[in-house]
Amino acid sequence: MIGMMLENVRKNRPLIHNITNFVTANDCANILLACGASPIMADDPDEVAEITSICDGLTLNIGTLNRQVIASMLIAGRRANELRHPVVLDPVGAGASRLRTDAAARLLEAVKFTAIRGNFSELKALASGSGTTRGVDADLADGITEQTLDEAVAFARAFAKKTGAIVAITGALDIVADSNRAFCISNGHPMMSSVTGTGCQLSAMTAAFAAANPAHPLEAAVSAVSVMGCAGELAHARLTEADGNATYRNYIIDAVYNMTPHTLEKGANYEVR
């Protein structure tokens, strides 16, 4: 199933509108191209409704926020909802500042999201309206481990129920859930946390997978998360001793580019809870 989701991205070549941060925008564009989609970045309030209209999906990523961009996100999100385009929220750093927590909450109120992807800290901050997020990486205490898995699954399902969105919590273990089912995915490699923007890239891909598989948002998100995790493993296997996080960054995108439905089906490691 998840292999077919990838195949559909390659076949339908969805155009994804990204309102996103300037730190990882280039990587998001290249990973969208790698998985078979096409990127467009546009964040001026005067054009986002039009740009969203010619696209197939929308990612809202609050990584480098400002007031104007929040306005653009609201406009584009509402327009995408009218057009029934999938919309993905990446609440980068929610909980780290009032501006981010409030902006994420406001987006959640105004826009119906197909999927919400973040680390556990960010999603808990988003769900509660406050938080203690330290930076843009998950608090160590918040990383999902075997021990906290049950709590995280329960949280994901409840938040999915409340928002109507697929909830993807990513970390050492990943959880992708709707209100009924939760997939626990254990692909990836710890070194991925040494590469900036793997989360942003995954959110952009999630929009592409949702756009190419409109009838299967949960499986589409599971497929995108699995693609990223398998790419992290395959890329890591290529590294030589002198390689570090910069080469790893490139190899992850390369691995997405070369990922076949077959490799994905074989490599993906998940269970349904």
Place this chain on the structure above:
Amino acid sequence: MIGMMLENVRKNRPLIHNITNFVTANDCANILLACGASPIMADDPDEVAEITSICDGLTLNIGTLNRQVIASMLIAGRRANELRHPVVLDPVGAGASRLRTDAAARLLEAVKFTAIRGNFSELKALASGSGTTRGVDADLADGITEQTLDEAVAFARAFAKKTGAIVAITGALDIVADSNRAFCISNGHPMMSSVTGTGCQLSAMTAAFAAANPAHPLEAAVSAVSVMGCAGELAHARLTEADGNATYRNYIIDAVYNMTPHTLEKGANYEVR
């Protein structure tokens, strides 16, 4: 001739002012360094006239547009005209939104461009004041093929005549024309469309080549387009099975860095129409 154009970039090391999008700015800076030029990015209305004044050429790229940046582009473009610096327009996504189409048209009215580079959709939108551009990549229907070559050549010449600029239409085939002559260039590799920003990078290089070869704007643009195409071929030849678009992105810039006038002359594949 086109080899000498590259040699002059290496010799004169022109400093290029780029008012450009945040998605591909880093790649534009690195490819300018790769070809022998130097980059500076500055887009605040309060400093662009001064920055342009200390530079040798200017690129205006509307990839991630906003009102303030449009104002900066008008100021910098006019100042560059006063100083007789070459100015290159990259109308990214013209036709995809009213904001982009109008901004590009306004720039075209207010600034005299040395060269305009875009895909066929963007340039047609720019010429007609409206368009159906789908995203930042050329519509499939708009890609220049052997079949549409004559139409594209005629369009390029007419648009060059109207604007007084060198017109560079890039795609599977590239056309670089002034009102009299058109060069049809068939270098490059289809996989270049999997790398974000190769067009932006080419536009930045075109400004560098024009700045280093002030008496030969047409040949300078042909040289820049050929450098990019040959780099795409050389970079592709280096790829291994596990490499994808991220490694390709790096190898293209690497190939520009290592391009010699001799390699360029030998590899460039064009005819005059």
Place this chain on the structure above:
Amino acid sequence: MIGMMLENVRKNRPLIHNITNFVTANDCANILLACGASPIMADDPDEVAEITSICDGLTLNIGTLNRQVIASMLIAGRRANELRHPVVLDPVGAGASRLRTDAAARLLEAVKFTAIRGNFSELKALASGSGTTRGVDADLADGITEQTLDEAVAFARAFAKKTGAIVAITGALDIVADSNRAFCISNGHPMMSSVTGTGCQLSAMTAAFAAANPAHPLEAAVSAVSVMGCAGELAHARLTEADGNATYRNYIIDAVYNMTPHTLEKGANYEVR
């Protein structure tokens, strides 16, 4: 000593708030991760005080300046001072425009900096309030060579005395000084000037090293400069004939990722003046 400084970054994993330009932000984030720190980029006036508060250090880089960002830098810088967090200034392009020279001067007046890093042109412009900086790279006439070393050392010490900051002048030779001591560092490779943003990356790392070694700001800065220089050498040694500045960019970050205290101690080449 400088090996221990690196070890402390790896141990303390400082979170660094970067208000920086959009051209090299991704590289700054990845090199912070490479050296063992964590990055967060945030530049809206509404959140920078809060973001700085959860961080351990702050970098202010004026590479792509605008009025709003200057306001954010003043807010964040003052807050960091209150919290006694280290703050690093990178006056990119000071001397190239009135906006940059004035913004840098205003920051210098309002914020107490732990360290200031730039090329000789930029720092002289900053010290004198005017300048002739040509672009963001050091003027050839301003590069520190054996001939101008004494002048540069005297300048660095005097500017350190005036500002109370560690002054790091980087170029072919690097000088890192407080008012008493000056370290002259001769690591690195000329090809580093073909990679955009190596200076920005070094400034970000300097904040990380200062944050992880609060009692030793001078040695921390020497260590950061040495890490960058040694990484430039190690990365260059890996290059094959077909590699250019893009691969070099990645290998530099890779080399920082793999740098051990032992490699650093062995490779660092400096003398105290």
